[in-house]
Amino acid sequence: MAPEAASAPPLRRCVVCRRQGGKAGLLRVVRGADGAAADPAGRAQGRGAYVCRRPECLRDGRLTRMLAQSLRLDGGMGIGAPVLTWLHGQAEPGPGASIDAGAGR
Numbered sequence: 001m002a003p004e005a006a007s008a009p010p011l012r013r014c015v016v017c018r019r020q021g022g023k024a025g026l027l028r029v030v031r032g033a034d035g036a037a038a039d040p041a042g043r044a045q046g047r048g049a050y051v052c053r054r055p056e057c058l059r060d061g062r063l064t065r066m067l068a069q070s071l072r073l074d075g076g077m078g079i080g081a082p083v084l085t086w087l088h089g090q091a092e093p094g095p096g097a098s099i100d101a102g103a104g105r
Contacts, residue, residue, distance in 0.1 A: 012050040015066040016057040026050040027090050029067055035077040036067060038086040047071055053092040063087075 011020040028039040031047040039048060049070035051057055064079045073079075 014052040014054075014057055015049050015070045016051060016060050016063055017054070019052060021052060023050075026052055027087055029071065029079070029083055029087070031071040031073065031077075035073060036071055036079045036083050038083050040086075051087060053090055055091045058088055058091050 009022055012023055012026050013020050014026060023042055028042045028044075028048050028050055029036050030039040030044045030049075031037075032044075037044070042048075049067050051063065051067070057063070064084070067079050068077075
């Protein structure tokens with residue numbers, strides 16, 4: 001058996017653009033009892049979904065539907081305005097911003 005190599009940090013995938021990146025470069029939304037909730041620390045328990053900070057992903061019209069599908073939210077539960085406001089406030093400023101250096105497609 002080969003010696004164990006240093007393990008790379010786990011990668012997460014943006015639900016909108018499907019690019020991979022480290023946890024620090026993505027925003028986490030978690031499924032709560034009342035629907036989706038922002039998870040700024042990235043440590044809340046429960047099913048989570050990630051969105052990159054790129055303005056293109058945060059403005060995408062499919063964002064709400066893709067988050068709801070990824071979180072497996074039922075019909076009555078949804079992505080509320082506070083979560084969307086939080087997400088939009090976390091956008092990276094530049095048009096060429098990337099998720100994580102060297103971790104994209």
